[in-house]
Amino acid sequence: MTFADIPFDTEDMIRRLRPWIETESPTFDAAAVARMVDVVAYDAAAAGATVEVIPGRMGCGPSLRARFPHPDQGKPGILVSGHLDTVHPVGTLNANPWRREDGKIYGPGIQDMKGGNFAALEAMRQIMRAGGRTNLPVTFLLTPDEEIGTPATRDLIEQEALLNRYVIVPEPALEDEACVIGRYAIARFNLETRGVPSHAGWALKEGRSAIARMARAIPKIEAMTTEDCTFSVGVIHAGQWVNCVSSSCLAEVLSMAKTDADLEGGIAAMLELSGSDGGVELIVTRGVTRPVWSPGQPQDLALFDRAADIAQRCGFALSHHPSGGGSDGNFTGALGIPTLDSTGVRGAGLHTLGEHIFEESLPQRARFHAGLFLELT
Numbered sequence: 001m002t003f004a005d006i007p008f009d010t011e012d013m014i015r016r017l018r019p020w021i022e023t024e025s026p027t028f029d030a031a032a033v034a035r036m037v038d039v040v041a042y043d044a045a046a047a048g049a050t051v052e053v054i055p056g057r058m059g060c061g062p063s064l065r066a067r068f069p070h071p072d073q074g075k076p077g078i079l080v081s082g083h084l085d086t087v088h089p090v091g092t093l094n095a096n097p098w099r100r101e102d103g104k105i106y107g108p109g110i111q112d113m114k115g116g117n118f119a120a121l122e123a124m125r126q127i128m129r130a131g132g133r134t135n136l137p138v139t140f141l142l143t144p145d146e147e148i149g150t151p152a153t154r155d156l157i158e159q160e161a162l163l164n165r166y167v168i169v170p171e172p173a174l175e176d177e178a179c180v181i182g183r184y185a186i187a188r189f190n191l192e193t194r195g196v197p198s199h200a201g202w203a204l205k206e207g208r209s210a211i212a213r214m215a216r217a218i219p220k221i222e223a224m225t226t227e228d229c230t231f232s233v234g235v236i237h238a239g240q241w242v243n244c245v246s247s248s249c250l251a252e253v254l255s256m257a258k259t260d261a262d263l264e265g266g267i268a269a270m271l272e273l274s275g276s277d278g279g280v281e282l283i284v285t286r287g288v289t290r291p292v293w294s295p296g297q298p299q300d301l302a303l304f305d306r307a308a309d310i311a312q313r314c315g316f317a318l319s320h321h322p323s324g325g326g327s328d329g330n331f332t333g334a335l336g337i338p339t340l341d342s343t344g345v346r347g348a349g350l351h352t353l354g355e356h357i358f359e360e361s362l363p364q365r366a367r368f369h370a371g372l373f374l375e376l377t
Contacts, residue, residue: 001132003371004313006123008363013122014105016043017362020114021098021107025061025144027085033061033144036084040064040117040142047125049140058152061085061144065160068124070137077137078376079164080369081157081328082117082171083146087351096353104347106356115357116170116344116365117142123369134373136165146328149188149288158331166303166376167332168369170344173361178319180341181304182295183333185263186326188287189253189270191217191233195280197247207245211238213280214249217273221253224269229262230324231255231270252287256324260292293333295322303338303376310371314364343369 025036033056041051041064049066056062064084067073086109088096098107105115117140124138141160143153150157161167173179193214198207218233225231231253238249253270257263267286274284304320311318329341345365347357 001130001374003310003367003374006126006130006367006370008122008126008366010359010363013362013366014100014359017115017118018098020118021110022093024088024090024093024108025084025086026089027060027087027145027147029090030056030059030061030144032090033085037062037064040084044121044140047121048128049124054156056144056152060152063144063153063156064140064142066140068128068138070134073137075137076163076165077139078134078373079161079167080120080138080140081161081167081169081332082113082120082140082142083144083328084114084117084142085144085147086112087147092353096355100359103359104356105359106354108355111172111345111347111355111357112350113171113344115347115362116172119345119362119366120168120170120369122366123373126366127370127373132374135375135377138373139164143328149186149290149326150328150331151288154331157328158335161332161335161337164337167329167337167339168343168372169327169329169339169341170369171327171329171342172344172350173342173346173365174321174323176319177316177346178321179304179307179343180323180329181300181320181333181339182297182322183290183293183326183330183341184322184324185257185260185292186290186330187255187257187263187267188289189255190285190287191251191253192283193217193249193280194283195245195247198245200243200245204245208279209245210249210280211246213277213282214238214251217282218251221273228258229255229266231266257292263292290326290330291334293330293339297333297336299336299338300333300340303340306376307340307343307372310375311368314368314371316364
């Protein structure tokens with residue numbers, strides 16, 4: 001069979017995608033992610049896969065591994081690596097409910113990256129229903145913690161990738177329909193300032209504010225940003241009583257680095273900020289880091305060339321760019337395993353209350369994945 005022969009039904013796909021979106025699954029809610037795993041596990045089993053739910057750790061939810069039957073099962077094949085967690089807390093559906101408007105479908109996590117995962121799974125579902133057979137075994141590994149840097153499942157992803165010949169990552173397609181082969185490093189840092197508490201009314205001078213110290217540090221950190229290495233403070237937690245001078249303030253920093261040298265320089269610059277100023281200590285520690293997946297590697301370009309030919313036969317021109325946004329493709333690409341990232345659906349507004357995809361993208365990208373599964377050797 002050829003992927004051009006597969007009858008993708010847009011209305012049916014939209015109907016079956018809806019439970020994925022209405023099952024909210026923020027990273028920090030392990031029970032919610034587990035509910036999402038149940039939804040996808042059922043659909044994967046119904047598509048013909050053998051399903052394994054892998055227990056979560058480090059406070060994160062479980063992972064799902066789905067293997068489709070193949071006479072060469074156990075030999076290197078195609079790994080689809082995706083995540084089921086989102087940045088949207090439970091209740092976001094009230095602000096961005098599932099709806100169809102002007103050829104767009106809205107909902108939390110629909111672009112990043114439930115729509116892409118669904119399209120890839122639909123490709124295998126239809127291949128199985130048509131009695132087709134892929135050249136290589138196909139495995140899906142869907143994990144719970146990508147949005148926080150994959151601290152709990154990096155080992156799981158890397159080990160599964162090492163057992164396979166190719167890795168497909170259905171993260172959202174770029175705006176110009178491009179995919180990604182090459183991602184910059186993403187490093188996270190945890191900051192803490194430790195001050196001296198006092199009553200903010202009658203003993204203000206006796207205190208040393210941890211909040212004020214952090215406030216002075218933030219513009220210095222963000223001012224270190226260059227084209228090749230960026231710094232952004234995205235989380236701050238401090239204070240409980242307005243009548244108390246704060247004794248502790250916590251913050252998180254995200255840094256993007258284009259090369260290993262940029263990454264090491266950025267790490268050194270952040271760690272050098274630790275120290276005491278005005279009686280308040282600033283402590284900087286490293287968090288999880290995604291390695292540089294260097295753009296333009298021969299094995300990735302060879303995989304892209306095959307994907308571009310398939311895309312052309314699906315009716316769209318596929319290009320590629322490196323990306324500053326991290327994904328689990330950082331890990332597999334950095335290992336040297338041929339990786340094609342951002343093969344998922346087209347849309348806009350990811351990580352916002354206007355997140356949506358384009359309806360026409362669902363069958364298009366499902367067919368594209370079917371072509372990859374059927375033609376890669």
